[in-house]
Amino acid sequence: MIFRLENLIPLPMLEIPVVESRVWEADSFRFEPGMSYLVEAPSGKGKTSLLSIMYGLRKDFRGELFINDSNSREINDRQWSEFRKKKLSFIFQGLELFDELSGMDNILLKNQVTQYRSQKQIMEMADKLDIEGFLDKKCGILSFGQRQRVAIIRALCQPFEFLFADECFSHIDEENGARAMELIRAECNRQNAGFILTSLGNMKYSLDETVNL
Amino acid sequence: MKYLFSILWKDQGRMHLLWAMLGTVAGFVLLLSGIRFYENMNSVLTQNEDLLDPEYIIINKEVNIGQTLGLGAGGFSDNEIEELESQPFADRVAPFISNEFPISAFTRSKQFPNFYTELFFEAVPDEFIDVKSDDWDWSDDKKYIPVILPQDYLNLYNFGFAQSQGLPQIPKEMISMLQFNIILKGREEKATYPGKIIGFSNRINSILVPYDFLQWANGKYGYLEKNKPSRIILVSPDPTDPQIIQYIENKGYDTIREKLKSSRLNIILKFVLSFVVLIAAIIIGLAFLIFLLSLQLMISRSAEKIKRLHKLGYHHSEISRPYIIILLALLIIVTAISLVISAVISSKLARMALDWSLDVTPGLSTVTYIVAFGLILVMFILNASAIRLSTRRLCKG
Known part of the structure; x- marks a missing residue:
């Protein structure tokens, strides 16, 4: 899966002072398959907007986005839903977990549709991230860091060609963060998938390419 | 589907749905019994050979x-x-x-x-x-x-x-x-x-x-x-x-x-029936509105969850499916209860008619079944499309 951005800029960003950017309003910018990208920028520079546009959630932009040469504006609802089940995975900054469900049920809500992981694999991942003891607790009572890890596991419960991670390590301690990163890398390598990680800056992990918005 | 149900169905008030069901049952019973009554009286009138x-x-x-x-x-x-x-x-x-x-x-x-x-x-x-x-x-x-x-x-x-x-x-x-x-x-x-x-x-x-x-x-x-x-x-x-x-x-x-006695009787009968049908139509119409509003209320209460599911890759038609299943189940229950009550009323009437030596067949007729299922189908289709429309709107917005 290749993403190609042509003169693309989210409409709200038109209203803030223009700063030269590698991505926004660039003649052409590509996210190549199998590559990992670190998108670094301070708040308000459109990191989440970029991922949301590439994930089909936002359509309020100028310019064009091409996914494998097809214009994103011509991709319909059903196709986007298929992408989100099979080709694009997203670790949301706001997590988008259901507080009334347990961690495990939140993961299964995804896995049930994709049938991608066995219960055992899920438990192994939880074990790696040190939350296997919390999976039966309602998400509402978990700490933000624990919930972030639930969201990471959920995102890995589907096949993908690109994984978007929106500041997904912000509340995770260093040790668990490293393990999560390792898990994500391994999974991306295994599926030969692209990976885009956004960060406010000072990211310890090295990725193939760093993009400053 | 199990998780969808527990997400979308939890913490929802159910009383309004109960009222909608009761209203629909009342309207249906009135309508079906009215039709049955008319059919019976009509057959009594025409059974008389002179009149035929x-x-x-x-x-x-x-x-x-x-x-x-x-x-x-x-x-x-x-x-x-x-x-x-x-x-x-x-x-x-x-x-x-x-x-x-x-x-x-x-x-x-x-x-x-x-x-x-x-x-x-x-x-x-x-x-x-x-x-x-x-x-x-x-x-x-x-x-x-x-x-x-x-x-x-x-x-x-x-x-x-x-x-x-x-x-x-x-x-x-x-x-x-x-x-x-x-x-x-x-x-x-x-x-x-x-x-x-x-x-x-x-x-x-x-x-x-x-x-x-x-x-x-x-x-x-x-x-x-x-x-x-x-x-x-x-x-x-x-x-x-x-x-x-x-x-x-x-x-x-x-x-x-x-x-022309029977002609006159027929006029009275038709008048009574149209009155009953009118009342039944009003009740069914109101019950239908309650159904519609209840389901729409449920959907808008779950608006955040629906948007979240959409983000996770659920298509809006998959999200509306649990609502449609709930709707279908409720309507089936309503139809069943209405048919049973109408059948009981009809056979009670038939027994009374027997005492007056009127020959009336007990139970429901094909017409009553057709009317009941036809109406339920219309209610289902209208409600289901309303559900699909509003989940779609939430997902797009």
Whole structure:
């Protein structure tokens, strides 16, 4: 899966002072398959907007986005839903977990549709991230860091060609963060998938390419 | 699906759905029982064979004081007869014709007391007459005039006149032995024919002679002013048709009301039924609205969750599926309960009807099932599309 951005800029960003950017309003910018990208920028520079546009959630932009040469504006609802089940995975900054469900049920809500992981694999991942003891607790009572890890596991419960991670390590301690990163890398390598990680800056992990918005 | 249900169905108030169900059940029971009641009453009405037969209805104009004073004659104009013929309830129509010359009759028998009387004759085409006889015809060389009297005349004579005057009663079969002569008086010529009573009519209250004869005799002897026909006989295939009585009343005509009892009853029945259907429709309409609003309320309460599911890759049609399944389940329960209650009411009614010796089939009919399932289908389709529409709107927004 290749993403190609042509003169693309989210409409709200038109209203803030223009700063030269590698991505926004660039003649052409590509996210190549199998590559990992670190998108670094301070708040308000459109990191989440970029991922949301590439994930089909936002359509309020100028310019064009091409996914494998097809214009994103011509991709319909059903196709986007298929992408989100099979080709694009997203670790949301706001997590988008259901507080009334347990961690495990939140993961299964995804896995049930994709049938991608066995219960055992899920438990192994939880074990790696040190939350296997919390999976039966309602998400509402978990700490933000624990919930972030639930969201990471959920995102890995589907096949993908690109994984978007929106500041997904912000509340995770260093040790668990490293393990999560390792898990994500391994999974991306295994599926030969692209990976885009956004960060406010000072990211310890090295990725193939760093993009400053 | 299990998780979708627990996400979308949790923490939802369910009372409003219960009310919607109760309302729908009430409306359905009223409607189905109403239909069943109508069907039963209709079958009771038509079970009566007399009522099923085509009815011969004799229509006349009401006599007004003007006619009594000799101002204008009653009677039907050609236009009025044509209009009557064109009515959907009228199968065949024929005006009565009457004699246009004076007629009198006297007995010439030793066994019977002597009578002399002035007479009138009327005639209608043979197909309208309920007495069938080989003697009922006319040709120039016929030796006698066949006559049909109303059954009522014989009864009047036998049970009223004869008894009070000490005269012999006459059985029907013997009446043909009654010998009498009929005098036809033209302006110049005069003829005497023997008359022969060949039968008694229950249908037509008049002294009838064959149509051919009266036409011939009017041509030969007639000199009086030709009157417009004062009576019309009409055959209706369905005497329960409420249009008959409405037409007759609107036109200011008159008829023997007894014969149109079922027509009148049918009007009342239809009125009652349309009232019941109206009430039922209002109740069902309101219940439908509650259903619609309840489900929409559930959806908008879950708006955040629906958007979240959409972000996770659920298509809006997958998200609306649990709501549609809930809707379907509720409607199936509603239909089942309504059908059971209506069936119970219907068989209770049938038992009551049996006490009044009315033959009524208990249980529900095909029509009631069709109406019930048809309505439920409409409710389902409308609600389901509303659900799909609003989840789609949430996902897009």
